Amino acid sequence: MINPLALENRTILVTGASSGIGRATAVLLSQLGATIVAAGRNAGRLEETTHSLEGGGHHAMVFDLADLDAIPGWMAKVVEQAGPLDGLVHSAGIGSIAPLRVLAMPEVEQVMRVNYLSAVALTKEFSRKRTHRKDASIVLISSVAGVVGAAGRTAYSASKGALTAFARSAALELASAGLRVNCIAPAYVRTEMYDAARGSLTDEQLNALVAAQPLGLGEPLDVAHAVAFLLAATGRWITGAVLAVDGGYTAQ
């Protein structure tokens, strides 16, 4: 029997690993044999993730990606501790629901910093020869919000759309170095971020939102499976793609 998703002897950095899609991804990748470098802001929640990982030799790195200037030094530390990387999954992100009339510029800047600019800084560092190994792969978690608009989501949508545009150009630039760069665009997934957004929706709005996903609400594992597919040998010929993992949301 073969397992084309096997990730043995591969070291993968997962940002946003302390919750939601990032946590589910870290756990699944470890179950496929990968060594995980789990990064997150909250030490306690990050520890919960590392306890759920299968196998040993994993690393937990508490770090706030909003501190862009510190990313190069931090990545050097990651490589020092874990060795060169085979994969990067950027799942860290913050939500934002604010119509333009009350949207404060510092909020826009923070959303862009955490969701998008950090991905640029991470990819830049990852692409250095000393940071990654041969046939490495980057997966950025974007969103259907980067493809389809929604009132009150301008800042969030822009940050996620920027990720997909960035991934396409980075994919072309880094192909000759053997690096692949892809995005996943999930729709609503049952995560802490979804729970927070749910509070600002009426029952009617919530029902409409769930109904807009023909296969219903997603689970973090649904997205994690797609991440594994892009990271493993199964994704060998895929780069610059935006994979919709959205229960049919954008098929309509």
Next chain:
Amino acid sequence: MDLTAFCLKLDEVLDASPGTVQPGQALDQLEGWDSVAVLAFIAMADTDYGVSVPAKEIPECRTVDDLANLILRQKA
């Protein structure tokens, strides 16, 4: 809560001139009180008053004062 200041915040939420919204006013008589205004109200409550207002309770509000009380209840 300073109700005058709160009404000025609601002016922003409705994109109305300062002083448009008055205490005691009925929401169905406020121009622009629609689904985007509701999203703006929730965002404003978070930013300016530090509370997460449950959207489900907003349709039950009839007046400007009801909205103020909704915020106060979250603070309690």
